Amino acid sequence: MSGVPALGLLCRPPRVARTRLEPIIGEERALDLARVFLQDSVALCREVAWRASGRFKVFHTPAAGAAEVAELVPGADLVPLTQEDQCLRRELAAAHLFAEGAGEVVLLDYDTPTLPPALIELLFDALRSGADAACIPSLDGGVCAIGLARPLPVLFRGMPWNTPELLGAIRAKARAEGLDFRELQFWHDVDHADDLKLLQAGLDGLAPPHCSPLPPFAATATRRLLGG
Template sequence: MSTVAVAIICKTPAPGKSKTRLSPPLRPEECAEISACFIADLSATIAALTAEGDAQGYAVYTPAGTEAALTRLLPLDFGLVLQGEGDLGQRLDKGIADLLALGHAGAILINSDSPTLPKALLREAVEALKSGDRVVLSPALDGGYTFIGLSRPHPQLFADMPWSTPEVHRLTLERAHDIALPVVELAPWYDVDDAASYALLERELDGLPLSFAPADLARQPAARTAAFVRRRRAAASALPAQAGAA
């Protein structure tokens, strides 16, 4: 199969269990709502990529039993692959292996916190994976990576990694070097997982430039996320008027 699997690794949104580091500023129910927006927007970007004919979209998801709720957020042609057990590294490794076992020429796993991730970066990643055994990375601003792509399983990249620390990207490069695995590094992007990155998302949706992004990198509209941000702002701006009227 000459297609590349392009997958969101995600948890089906639920209040109190989704994007908890965004509370505050968001309430728990808003965290679940924006998580659903992120998944819907990112999957729409992947669907636009797959329409070009050489990629297939998936969600590598958890928990089991939430398929009906998750599929309501995804394009109709998306596949579902259940996450494995263990830490993030074990789940990433198994997710890559499971997607490659379906016969794809490569597999990309994208975090579910980057609703504005440009399609152009995913296009570059797909092209790189069709060219042989290598790892493709988009570094994240927090020291991790926004997505990782492989054309063959390489468990060494994921084992005993200090996840959620600024060392992840650096250590991944070191491990790729140790096993003589070529690395393709693409432009960086960012994860929306705390108050500071939520503020960055708002600025981006307002059309302000991102200092780390190439000027010619086309923005994704992230329509559902943008609508969420507008509704939340409108509700917040209405509060003083309501308080005055009371």
């Protein structure tokens, strides 16, 4: 894996994950969405890795959920993480990929199934062109994906992950550390009712409002579920 770009997808088995969509659409529907989001996120990462001649791994927590994840995404290269801390999980995933010789690393979660593949490719381009780190910001104040040109645990430790303060905190830490940190065009994750409308726009082939105009990922499994 020496010098090649690497993608890491962080996930929990759908039956373990709890989402803020459950009170809105119900537990079973939220579980169904979590399953197809995971399948589409893996398909997205596989496509980007193939186009970039790179590698891709799925980092899952808890380790005991390996069978459920493997059933949903057969053939994926799975790496268990025993830590529950969001920051530490990302730090360890990045360290794992760099230890295997990755040239650049991009990490993402599985709640952005329509994230444009070309936007992730631009993230790798930013790292190759001199950025220490780069991100695809999320409309809710977080990040959809973060890329690193080298191990930078300082960008994970103590960060308020899964909050609207995340992007600002990473930006401030990068500035304090003197890092070249670049922000690409926005995309969105799927956490709230309004996000479902943005998701549908992407499935319809449209750029969701205030997001990158690049073509959204097809997200076939999600499209099939919602279309049904």
